[in-house]
Structure formats: structure tokens, C-alpha cells
Amino acid sequence: MREKVGAKFRRDKLSSGSVNLNEIKNSFRTFVSTSKEFAMRDEKLEKVMKEFYIPDYIVVPEESNSSSGSGTSDDEDDAPSCPVIVFINSKSGGQLGSQLLITYRSLLNQNQVIDLGEKKPDKVLHQVYARLHKLKCNGDQFAAAIEKRLRIIVAGGDGTAGWLLGVVSDLKLPQPPPIATVPLGTGNNLPFAFGWGKKNPGTDRLSVEAFLEQVRTAKEVKIDSWHIIMRMRISKEGSFDPIAPLELPHSLHAFHRVSHSDSLNKDGYHTFRGGFWNYFSMGMDAQISYAFHSERKLHPEKFKNQLANQRTYLKLGCTQGWFLASVFHPSSRNIAQLARVKIMKVGQSQWVNLDIPRSVRSIVCLNLPSFSGGLNPWGNPSHKKLLDRDLTPPYVDDGFLEVVGFKNAWHGLALLAPNGHGTRLAQAHRIRFEFCKGAADHTFMRIDGEPWKQPLPVDDDKVVVEISHRGQVTMLATPACRSRSVRDPYTCYQEEGSDSDEEDWEERRKFGAAGTFKIPDGFDIAQLS
Numbered sequence: 001m002r003e004k005v006g007a008k009f010r011r012d013k014l015s016s017g018s019v020n021l022n023e024i025k026n027s028f029r030t031f032v033s034t035s036k037e038f039a040m041r042d043e044k045l046e047k048v049m050k051e052f053y054i055p056d057y058i059v060v061p062e063e064s065n066s067s068s069g070s071g072t073s074d075d076e077d078d079a080p081s082c083p084v085i086v087f088i089n090s091k092s093g094g095q096l097g098s099q100l101l102i103t104y105r106s107l108l109n110q111n112q113v114i115d116l117g118e119k120k121p122d123k124v125l126h127q128v129y130a131r132l133h134k135l136k137c138n139g140d141q142f143a144a145a146i147e148k149r150l151r152i153i154v155a156g157g158d159g160t161a162g163w164l165l166g167v168v169s170d171l172k173l174p175q176p177p178p179i180a181t182v183p184l185g186t187g188n189n190l191p192f193a194f195g196w197g198k199k200n201p202g203t204d205r206l207s208v209e210a211f212l213e214q215v216r217t218a219k220e221v222k223i224d225s226w227h228i229i230m231r232m233r234i235s236k237e238g239s240f241d242p243i244a245p246l247e248l249p250h251s252l253h254a255f256h257r258v259s260h261s262d263s264l265n266k267d268g269y270h271t272f273r274g275g276f277w278n279y280f281s282m283g284m285d286a287q288i289s290y291a292f293h294s295e296r297k298l299h300p301e302k303f304k305n306q307l308a309n310q311r312t313y314l315k316l317g318c319t320q321g322w323f324l325a326s327v328f329h330p331s332s333r334n335i336a337q338l339a340r341v342k343i344m345k346v347g348q349s350q351w352v353n354l355d356i357p358r359s360v361r362s363i364v365c366l367n368l369p370s371f372s373g374g375l376n377p378w379g380n381p382s383h384k385k386l387l388d389r390d391l392t393p394p395y396v397d398d399g400f401l402e403v404v405g406f407k408n409a410w411h412g413l414a415l416l417a418p419n420g421h422g423t424r425l426a427q428a429h430r431i432r433f434e435f436c437k438g439a440a441d442h443t444f445m446r447i448d449g450e451p452w453k454q455p456l457p458v459d460d461d462k463v464v465v466e467i468s469h470r471g472q473v474t475m476l477a478t479p480a481c482r483s484r485s486v487r488d489p490y491t492c493y494q495e496e497g498s499d500s501d502e503e504d505w506e507e508r509r510k511f512g513a514a515g516t517f518k519i520p521d522g523f524d525i526a527q528l529s
Contacts, residue, residue, distance in 0.1 A: 157185020379421030
């Protein structure tokens with residue numbers, strides 16, 4: 001481009017006849033301006049390379065790295081200040097995922113930007129960390145610095161983010177990398193909870209550079225991980241296995257049947273295990289989410305726009321009668337009639353029965369202050385209310401889940417109002433749901449937005465779902481983070497009635513959900529939000 005401008009300048013200067021000084025001046029200004037623009041772009045690219053770039057000898061498997069050892073450095077000072085590995089669900093956000101993939105690969109080493117449709121994150125990270133460990137043992141200070149400073153970026157819906165969180169947790173690394181999330185889904189609860197926004201981002205070069213800079217300056221925040229076990233007696237008639245939308249394994253990866261050798265296995269029972277980081281819910285909201293995922297599976301072409309997806313959620317909430325729940329839904333579907341709920345607090349060894357109001361038709365066990373696209377069902381109770389009910393402020397790393405109930409969709413819409421919240425039932429370190437024979441033969445459940453239809457006992461057997469605390473993972477948070485940590489108790493918390501509750505209502509979201517959890521072999525990631 002600069003050569004063309006310079007050539008035009010020379011042609012103007014040497015053209016026959018009278019010389020047009022104005023044209024020459026304009027051409028010269030254009031040449032200078034373009035040169036500066038390219039110089040600035042080159043400077044930005046050099047900065048990106050210096051701060052985020054990881055060379056091939058670290059991210060390419062050793063057997064396929066023909067230049068193994070080349071480009072290495074024993075100097076820690078040469079290492080990037082914020083090396084990143086980027087995982088992108090290219091099928092998320094309509095065409096946004098694939099566009100984002102192209103932009104990141106134009107800025108970074110293509111081998112440090114992973115398309116989740118082509119490679120699985122567990123295999124990639126296992127290879128990278130094995131390579132780093134080997135190089136570090138050989139005295140490579142550059143590799144040691146990469147391992148110490150490495151951060152992960154994951155672009156996709158809540159399900160894609162949960163997939164990466166699960167992979168990092170399962171690797172059990174001595175120094176797990178913190179994770180930043182790019183909101184490409186419908187609900188985007190995880191990104192919103194840590195300040196990354198809930199609207200789909202720009203995919204151009206400047207937007208990606210700005211996001212990388214946010215990742216570089218982001219602070220680390222620990223959040224609790226939650227383990228969930230579902231156990232049911234083996235029945236000669238029928239099955240209690242979780243049923244996914246359209247009988248397909250879209251949500252079955254939320255649970256994995258444990259093997260006979262697993263310590264959790266119990267003779268005469270089917271045992272499933274899984275995990276989550278944001279919430280477990282049951283009832284009305286899970287049924288709407290189940291209908292949404294079923295519809296999306298049937299007509300994927302209708303679900304490529306974030307706003308259209310949210311409208312579909314609202315429509316399903318209306319057509320399923322949850323705004324008139326007492327008329328259209330029998331009381332046998334209420335939580336108190338479906339299950340006996342027990343809780344246990346930190347330091348306790350005995351289960352305590354939790355009284356559930358008979359009108360509650362949906363229950364949410366919440367870890368983060370972001371549910372169904374950024375809503376906060378627990379709210380921010382005042383200091384007086386906390387004292388009166390022996391509660392603590394809601395932290396994301398305190399080993400407690402906030403348990404909230406909803407009566408109907410109108411009750412859910414109360415979250416759109418300033419100071420709106422559900423029925424605060426309890427805070428718990430462990431929660432247990434016991435389902436016995438009743439009037440209902442099934443209910444709906446979901447983990448971090450991933451729904452399934454759960455059959456219930458038809459005889460004297462019992463289905464048990466138990467949730468317990470299981471370690472922590474590290475997220476990256478921006479200054480707009482809404483999650484509150486016990487390590488930094490004064491951040492991101494405003495009591496009810498404070499000025500910060502007066503948000504723009506257009507930024508609020510619907511009562512619904514979106515997302516998934518871990519991914520099994522052969523699963524089509526196009527189904528992830």
C-alpha cells in the first residue's frame with residue numbers, strides 16, 4: 001500500500017505539463033498518513049507478539065515438531081508477559097465463532113489458537129503441559145516462565161466454558177492456568193459474572209486486541225467447584241436414566257455413569273456423577289430450558305441469533321403456562337411434593353430438613369450471581385436481613401450454595417426489577433434431594449443451563465441427588481466483575497436499596513437459561529450455546 005502511494009506521488013511530480021502542487025501535497029500527506037498507520041499497526045502487532053505469543057516448540061507436539069529446539073531460549077526475560085492458549089467453539093454465536101478464529105490466528109501463532117471442532121482441550125493441554133515439564137526439567141527458563149504465566153481464553157457459550165473448566169480441574173495441575181471467557185452463547189452467565197459482558201463481542205482485529213489487553217490486566221478469582229451424584233436402585237421395569245432432549249446425548253454428558261470399580265459405585269444401584277460451577281436447578285425453569293434445547297435440536301437454523309434465542313425463551317415460558325402455574329400445572333409438580341430436601345452447613349455432620357413453601361415450583365442452587373443471562377436470584381440482602389436469618393453475604397469461594405425458590409414465571413420476572421430476588425431458602429455446603437413414589441412420574445433438572453428430563457420412582461424405590469463441595473478453579477475477572485470473593489469482601493457487593501441497583505432495564509435478561517457441561521466422544525459441539 002505504501003509503495004502504491006509513493007508511486008502515485010512520483011508520477012504526479014514527474015508528469016508532463018504543469019505541475020499540480022495541490023495534488024502533490026495531498027498525495028504526500030496521504031503517503032505520510034498511510035506510513036504512520038502501517039507503522040502503528042506494525043508496532044501493535046509487535047506488542048501482541050511480545051506479550052501473548054507462544055512459539056511452536058512449546059505448543060506443537062514433539063513428534064510433529066520438526067524444529068524441536070529451534071527458537072528456544074534459556075532467558076526468562078524473553079518470555080511473553082501474558083502467554084495465552086485460545087480455545088474457540090467455531091460453531092458458537094452463528095458465524096461469530098469462525099470469524100473470531102480467523103482474527104486470533106492472524107494475530108497469534110496459529111498453533112496456540114485451537115478450534116474445538118477439530119481438537120479436544122484435554123488432549124491439547126495434556127500435550128502442552130507435558131512438553132513444558134520436559135523442557136523445564138532440561139533447564140529451559142523460557143518454558144518455565146511460560147508455564148508460570150500461562151492464561152487460557154475460551155470463546156463459546158456457558159457449556160463451552162464449563163467444558164474447559166472441567167478439563168483444567170481433571171488435569172490436577174500443580175499450578176492450574178486461570179481462565180477468561182468470551183461470551184458467544186445465549187445466556188453467557190459465566191462471562192457476565194466476571195465482567196466479560198453478556199453480549200456477543202466484536203470479531204475484528206481491534207476488538208480482539210482490546211480483549212487480549214483485558215486478559216493481560218485481569219485479576220485472578222477463585223470459585224468453588226461442585227460435585228453432584230445421582231443414585232437410583234436398579235429397576236426390573238423401566239429406567240431412571242436421565243433422558244436428554246429427543247433421546248439424544250445433548251445433556252447426558254452432564255452425568256457419567258460410574259464404573260463398577262469406582263468407589264462411588266453401590267451394589268444394586270445405578271450411580272451417575274457430574275459437576276458444575278454456576279447452578280443446579282429443578283422444576284419450572286428447567287422445563288422451559290428443556291423445551292428450548294429440544295426445539296433448537298429440531299430447527300438449528302432458527303437459533304443463530306442471541307436476541308432471537310432470548311425471544312424464544314420468553315415465548316416458551318408463556319406457551320407452557322408458567323405465568324398461570326396454579327391453573328395449568330398440578331400441585332404434584334411443586335418442589336415440596338416432588339422431593340424431600342435436606343441441607344448441611346460447614347462443620348456439620350447431620351442432615352437438616354429444609355422447609356420448602358408449598359407454592360414453590362422451581363428451586364435453584366446457585367454459586368455465582370449470574371443466572372439466566374445475568375440475573376441474580378439471591379439478590380443482595382441487607383446486613384440486617386443477613387443477621388436476622390443467620391446468613392452470610394454471597395461469596396463465590398466460601399463453600400456455600402445459595403438456595404432460592406420461585407413460585408411461577410411472574411415471580412421469576414421480579415428479578416428484572418431493582419432489588420428483585422427469589423424466595424431465599426437457605427445457604428448450604430451440601431444439599432440432598434430424595435425423590436419417592438408420588439403423583440408425578442418425572443421432573444426436569446439442569447446443570448449450568450443444560451436440561452434433562454428425569455424419570456421418578458413408580459414403586460417403593462428412591463432417587464437421590466446429592467451436591468457437595470469439591471475444590472476450586474481460577475477465573476480471570478475484569479474491574480466490572482460482579483462476583484464477590486471472601487479474599488476481597490468489599491468488592492462487587494451492594495446491599496438492596498443502593499444506587500447501583502438502578503441499572504438500565506434493557507440490560508436485564510429473561511427468565512430462562514442456556515449452556516452445557518462436559519463433552520463426551522462423538523458429541524457435536526454445534527449443540528453447545
